[in-house]
Every structure is written in structure tokens, then in C-alpha cells.
Amino acid sequence: MTPPNGSSGVITPPGTPSRNGHHTVQEVESITIRFAGDSGDGMQLAGTQFTNTSALLGNDIATFPDFPAEIRAPAGTLPGVSGFQVHFSSTDIHTPGDVLNALVVMNPAALKTNLKDLEPGGYLIVNGDAFGVSDLDKARYKVSPLDDGSLKNYRVVRVSIGKLTREAVAECKLSPREADRCKNFFALGLVYWMYERPLETTLKWIRDKFGKNPQFVDANSRALKAGYNYGETVELLPVQYKVAKAKIAPGTYRKITGNEALALGLVAASMKAKKTLVFSGYPITPASSVLEQLADMKRFGVKTLQAEDEIAAAGVAIGASFGGAIGVTATSGPGICLKSEAIGLAVMTELPLVILDIQRGGPSTGLPTKTEQADLLQAMFGRNGECPAAIIAPQSPSDCFDIALEAVRIATRFMCPVFLLSDGYIANGAEPWKVPAVANLPNLEVKNITEPNGAGWGGAAHENGAGDAAKYLPYKRDELLARPWALPGTPGLEHRIGGIEKQDVTGNINYDPENHEHMVRTRAQKIENIALTIPDLDVIGPADADLLVIGWGGTHGTITTAIERARRKGQKVAQAHFRYLNPMPKNTAEVLARFKKILVPELNSGQLLWLLRAKFLAPAQGLNKIQGRPFLVSEIESAIDGMLK
């Protein structure tokens, strides 16, 4: 019996006999599995349940949900296929996996669109009931792939999932349609059996979810158990696979997606800052879920507003910041376009603002449900005039929590807009997150000025004639060039701000040419000063590496895995990952100068590469993929091989 090959190494090759002695259980390091079916088949749900169970079992996990752009494309067609990939492991993993060890397909369309990712020899679990003439036709198959020998390289397990599910729920008084909707739990049960997972987590979920409809609780539970028992009784596979607990740092964990982590991070930040969180957004994929979650957190002092458009969303957030709250807005690329003018105002008025850009494929409406990293230059330059803003990017779903706090820190410390560039891949992907101790969260408390700063802020008279010590000077700056944040409602600090150029210190309208240049440079320097408060760029790997691989954002896990593999092959490769994109860490130039070869993989045509070349004349090369999909580890691996040839 050959174990699944590919990424999952077999740990204990000799199988241990199973309970009834006919088949064996093998322990493997990790497994990647994908559930694929029609958008109506509940594949996201099955995948999520499988993930939760695996996470609670103590595996490390990484997921990759892949949604069609259409909400419900006609059933059974190629555009309607929805997939959910789970990588679960007994070791520390960073990606949802390149190659599938097992693929569950509920219909021919799912088979057609997903088969290419299944490893040779991998398990293909097929819902055999869905391969009738019309099903095949909808997926544009002339002959059934189950019959024409085209699947001979895989271990095809054909199960009448539809029929067996209907039999399993026969007593539950469901309509045929309702009965059919339990198919995903049958399939899930089957997979639970294959990988020796317990059913409890999902049974409990079913009870919580369908509590009001006992017949649904009963039916879905039966379907799940039937799938499991079917696997066991018919001895479906010669081997069951076992993935041990991962050795992870002690602590309390939960599963978290990127957008969940952003929402939690923002609320935690507002609590640590002792400020109201005012969040305003306009629905857009893949950002909407941040607004959806925060809208349900009213008892945490969060105020959310679903604005009439993205311009309004930005306006509400900035107005809230003017009023002393933490103003946050979230959107995706097309929404950033609309917010640009308002962001320029926040730059000009030097107010804190956090802008979450959950990037997706562009331009224009682009690929709404697919990931891309192509808004970096928009965040960097996409406004009129000289208009610098801070830019940071999370590297994984759980990192979204920390980076949300960091965004709030920078915005309030420096009085400036901060772009947080997440993406669809991070937003929807899930991984275990170690719940932090509240005491260890950064203290983000902000001091709002309550007395005029004329005197306390470096003396009375100065060149702009604003010598009145009793007067609040909105643009009198501190050592890092941040201006003081005075809140409406504070007696004695009445002042006016706005988007017209202001005289430094006094904040009076001013069209003086020298003042404008001074202010443009000051605003830029203020953003540069953020670098004084962030960590240096960390280079992981040998100091004399032949190649430095630089990444940013959601490609972190894939790049890390590729480099780990390269090192195992004996290649001398180092890694640097930019969490801070504007400003970049202070030592960036020095790091870039240390390496002769630099590779920059990005899910765009080379935007960070462009910045690195322009700013540092770095002799870097790009590896660029613009397909709406994340990198595969193998793609980065072979680029590394290519560079080291």
C-alpha cells in the first residue's frame, strides 16, 4: 500500500491493524483535503466543520475557501463550483497546501474544476449519484470520467452519497429537497471516518444551529453518522489516516479567520485606547464581514454604521476621529478609489484614521471573490497632491489581530491615516490563534490635549506670530511631528481644521508658497518618523545566503514553506517579510545591500518590487502571479531554484 505522496511524509509506515483487523491506520504528518461541490451543496460548511474539529483535536490548520463570484450559478455548472480546502497537520504549517491528498466532489463540475490539484494516487471521493447524462452535460463532459479510464491515476471511491443520505434521513419527515441538503453532512461523516476524527464538535454545532427545528437536527446528525458508519462498515478504504496533534506552544487557542481577527483586534484596540470605536463601511466582498461582525458587538461599545457609499463611510470615520473616537473604515479596491479624496483630507487635517483594504482582483470590479495584492501602489500614491499615508500589511489570518492594534497605534500616535492591506486569501482563510493575555496587549491610551499648548509646547513667541500662549495651536508638533489632538467639547481649544493648506503651527489658511513646501515636507517627514517606532526588518536565514526572498502580506506562509524546503535541499536562502510598507523599516537599505540576489514574489505585476527598485535601486527580481489565486509553494520553490542556478 503506498501512502499518499506529495507534501505529507509518512511518519509510521507500518500500519497498525484496525479494530476489525481488515485495514490499517497510518500516521501521517499532514493532510490536505478539499471539499468541492455546487454552491448549494454546503461545501463551505462541511469544510469549516472539518477545520473546527481538526483544530479542537490539536492539529495545526490552514484553510482556503474559494467561492464563485455568482451567488447561485445554475446548479451543476462549472461557474457554480465552490471549494473549501483544509490543510491539517501535526507540525507547524503556514499554508493551506499545494497538492490535495484527497478530494471530495459532489458533482461532475466540481470534479472537472478541481481534479488538477489532486496528487497522483490521491483519494477521489465521488458522489456517484450525480453523474447522470444531464449532470455530465452541465459540466461539459461528453463521456463520464468515471467510465472512460481518465481517472486511473487516482484512487477513486465512488459512493452513492445522494441515495445513501436520503435513506439515512428517510424517517425524518423531510421534503426530498430538504433531505438532499443533508448530503454535505454525509460526505463530512465519511471524511471524518477516513481521518479518524470525532463527530462531537459537529453534532453539537448541528444542535445549536438547528435547535428550533428538531427534525433538521435529527436529519443532519443522522446523515453525518451514516457517512461515518458507511465508511466503517463497507471498509471503504484499505487505510485510515491519522494526523497527530501538533506540538504547539501551550496556551488557549481558537480558530480565527483574517476578518474575524481584524474585528477583534479593532475592538481590543479601542478598549486599550479607552476610546469609542466608530466603524463605517459599505458592503463589498471580501470586506463586508468585518462590518457584519462589529455590528454585532454593541455591548463592547462599538458603533457601526452602514454608510450610503464608501465616500460616506470614510467621511463618517474621519468625522468620528475629529470627535475623538477611533474612526475605522473597511473596503476593497473599488471602495478605496471612492475614499481617496476623504483620505487626502485626513492626511491634510492630520486626523487618525484606519482604512482596511481587503484586496481582491482588479482593476474595476475585477475578480470580486478572488485574491490579489495589487492595491499597494494605490495606497501609496492613489491620491491627489503629495499625500503620504502609512501602510502596513498582515501576514496571516491570526496576524490580523496584532496588526489591527498596530494600525490604531500608528494612527493615534502620528495623527494620520493608516492603510491596512489585507486580502481575500487572509480574510477568509483560517488558522489557530493563540488567545493573548489581555495584560500583554499594548497600552494604546492616547492623551488628548486639554490646555492650550502655546506655553507648554515650547514657549510663547515663534516665527508665525502665534505667540499667544493662551491659544491652542492645532499644528504645533511634538518631537515626532505629530500634532496635538484636541477634541470638540473641550473649553478653550476651539479651532477649525480643513483641507485647504494651513499655516504650520497656527493652522490658519495659508497659500504662501514656502509654507506649502514646508507643510508637504513636514507631512512626509512625519510619516517617515513612524519608522523610528517600528522594528527593524528581520532577516531569517544565513547571513551569507545566496538569495534573499522578500514578501509582504498574505504570501508569507507560502514563501516561508518554500524557503524551508529550499534549505532542506541545502540551498542558502534568506527571508525578509515587510509588515511595514510605508514607511519601510530603517534598516531596509542595509538589508537589501547585503544580498546579491533578491526575489520578490507578489500576487501582482511587481508593486513592492517597483518600490524597492525605485527607492533603493535594489537589483531585485519579481515572481508575479496575477490569477486571483495564491501562490503554490512549488511555484516559489522553482523560482528559487531558477535564481540559484
Place this chain on the structure above:
Amino acid sequence: MSASATALPTLSTKDLSSDQEVRWCPGCGDYSILAQMKKALTTVGVPREKMAFVSGIGCSSRFPYYMNTYGFHTIHGRAPTFATGLRLANPDLQVWVVTGDGDGLSIGGNHTIHLLRRNVDVKVLLFNNEIYGLTKGQYSPTSRPGTKTKTSPVGSVESPIRPLTIALAAEATFVARTIDVDVQHLVAILQRAAAHKGTAFVEIYQNCKIFNDGVFEYATDKSVKAEHVLYLEHGKPMIFGKDRNKGIRLNGLKPEVVEIGKDCGPDDLLIHDETLSEPTLANLLSRMVNPEFPEVVGVLRAVRKPTYEELMDKQAADAVAKKGPGKIEDLFKAEDTWTVE
């Protein structure tokens, strides 16, 4: 409670004047509005640090710079959004939006509508001069048909927006109109707006001396204005004219101008009621346009409905009452957790 805690702050108009030089064209109607605004605010009982003026872009939108209160001069058309955010952050502030007809009804029409339908407690002053002032004289969405400007050299072919009708359609809870040079009326309306809870929408006829001088002459020229303006008073019949002998009567669903004593008796006239829950009467008044009708000034509608902030606060309070105030730890553990030893 001590006497000083209950005493209303007294402000002088000087207290409300900022040190910034006012830079509107001489003769601009904005001067009068600024002066009456300060006068009105001396009596509303709100300390000046609790007042905030938020504006978009346009001549009128320079207004916040001239008030010694908190002020935010934002971007074209979007003032309602910033004002909403400001109220959410600090519900203690009295927030005024100052906007022009281009700012508030063209580029910002959408935001104006949504501010009104949400009933955020913000007072919107629409300075209507039926022209774009700051960009030097292009027609605006309120310009009358045929208006000749730089961008409509042979006359505008567009139907003008009726600001009050739009406001009513957006479910505004307070809708009024007044005129820059009618100082007493202006002060009174501003005070009423200040006292309203919810979004107040006030259209102010404002003369642009430079690009649209005299568009409202029919309503401001002493010799003719009585014939062209109807001052609304709650509970009173709708009478106008120099001799107070004209009125508005309803003929079926249509208003008509009648002469008292000739066409009808005083009891046949429409009686104004600003408190009607259905804004049908207000809507009808908002659509009366010179020269066919006198144009109404005064309060068309003033009803009390829960504000956006009140409803939001209630939801938050309910959420706390149900599960207690949220702690960070609760948030972290909202999903299943597991412990690794």
C-alpha cells in the same frame, strides 16, 4: 443642584467670532447669515466649545472658519458624513452643517438624503444662491430653467431641484425656509433649528452678489415681496399680500391662490400645521414656486421622531442589559477554544 450648574451660558456675538478675516465678496448674502447665526447662538444655551460647524466646499462652506467654535471644512458635498461621524463620537455636541446648493444637492445630494432619513441630530443650513459661487458662476441644480451661465450660455435646460421637497421625501423631521436679508425671521428659524431634536433642514435664500445678483429680488425687494412670500405660522391660515387679502385654498388636491372676500371667506383658507405626521401639506407648500404662487418661508414641518443616535444608544443599552458590558476576554472566547498544555 447649584445655581451655577443650571445657569445657561451667556455668549456674546463677539465670543462667537473667530480671529479669521472674512473673505466673501462685499455684498454677499453669507455675511448676513453669519451675523444672524451668531446672534441666534447667543440664546440657545449651548457653550461654544460644544458647538461644531462642519462644511463641504463652496463659498458658503468657508463659514466654519469665521465662527469661534469647533469647525471642520471638509470635502465637496460630504459634510453630512463627517457630521454624522462627529455626532457618533460625541453626542454632546451641537453640530451644524453649512452647505451650498451645489455642495449639498449636486455632488452631495446622496449624503443629504441619507442624513435626513437617518434623522441624525444635525442641523443643515443650505445656502441656496442658485449658482456655483466658488467656481465662478456655473449653473447649479437649483438654477431656474433658462438660467444663462458660463456652462449654460443659452440657458439651462435642466429641471431645478426643489430642496424642501427633496428633504421631505427623505423623511426630514424639521424643514424650513428663510431668507438672508430677512434678519429677524432668519434668527428665529435658526433658533428653532437649534432646538429641534433630529436632522433639521433649513433652506436659506442667499444672494450671490457676483454671479447671480438679484435672483431672489421678488422675495426681498420691499416693494414686491409681500406679494411673493407667504410667512407660515403654525395654526394660522395661509394669508399673504401687501393688503393681507390673498390666501391659499385647496381645490381638490391642488393649492390655488384666492382673494379673500372675492373668491372666498377667511375660513376657506388652508391652515398651516407643521406637526402633521404625514408631510402631505408640507410637500404641497414646498412645491409652490414664484410666479404662479407665493413662496413659503417659515417652518414647513417639525415633528419629533427618535434620532439615529437615540436608537443606536438604545440598541447598545439593550445589548448590555442582556449580556452585561463586554470585556475583551469575552470576545476572544466567543468561539470554541481549546487548551494546549
